[in-house]
Amino acid sequence: xxxxxxxxxxxxxxxxxxxxxxxxxxxxxxxxxxxxxxxxxxxxxxxxxxxxxxxxxxxxxxxxxxxxxxxxxxxxxxxxxxxxxxxxxxxxxxxxx
Numbered sequence: 001x002x003x004x005x006x007x008x009x010x011x012x013x014x015x016x017x018x019x020x021x022x023x024x025x026x027x028x029x030x031x032x033x034x035x036x037x038x039x040x041x042x043x044x045x046x047x048x049x050x051x052x053x054x055x056x057x058x059x060x061x062x063x064x065x066x067x068x069x070x071x072x073x074x075x076x077x078x079x080x081x082x083x084x085x086x087x088x089x090x091x092x093x094x095x096x097x
Contacts, residue, residue, distance in 0.1 A: 011037040011049060036060060 003018040008030035019026050036056040037049075044055065 010034045011041075011052070013049075033060070 003020050004023065006017050006019060006023050006026045008015050008017060008027060010030055010033050015030070017026060017030075033056065036059060037052050040055045040059065041047075041052050044052070
């Protein structure tokens, strides 16, 4: 798939991006970053935009890591439940599909 040029605006700056992802997705990601930077700017006040970008990146990374850990826990619990179900089916002599 060929990369497309998509221009987005983040925190008042325009960025020409090249991506193979659908344009709607690229715009959604850019909008998320823009909104996060604006929320950070409201909280910490007037500081250079690079500091706002770093704080926004830390917030996004924190959320990402928390979500990854939560997904890992959900997968672990799901695996345990599947194993228990398979054991039960085997003990009951029920054919598995």
